[in-house]
Amino acid sequence: MKFTYRYQSRKYALQAIYSWQLSNNNFNDIQYYFLHESIKDIKHIDIDYFNDLINGVIINSEYLDNIMKPYISRKLFELGQIEKAILRISIYELINRLDVPYKVVINEGIHLAKSFGGVENSYKFINGVLDKMANKLRT
Secondary structure, X not given: OOOOHHHHHHHHHHHHHHHHHHHXXXXXXXXXXXXXXXXXXXXXXXXXXXXXXXXXXXXXXHHHHHHHHHHOOOOHHHOOHHHHHHHHHHHHHHHHOOOOOHHHHXXXXXXXXXXXXXXXXXXXXXXXXXXXXXXXXXO
């Protein structure tokens, strides 16, 4: 698979959001760390997209969680941290990034879950949730 600049941005945003969820550190510190120390080849990401994702997700995390709750089959605290971060990113994109087709949002969420998912077959869960949500959020 050819990795696009935006996919790379999502990948690093996922890692930054995951780090924030676990540590609850200041997101500006996490953002700085990723932009200046963690990302190996900054030329191959869309920095504006990365910044938009992490700022938008972290600032709106409670709102995104409330949107997510009716679509998941378990309590929010029972979700794995990777799955929660992927869903937050994808929901944020479905609502705020109308320039990204909903099928791309779903496919990117699935790919992130396959690459980083902590639970076996978490990509199926992500697919099911995002498919239901996309029908409501993008119609």
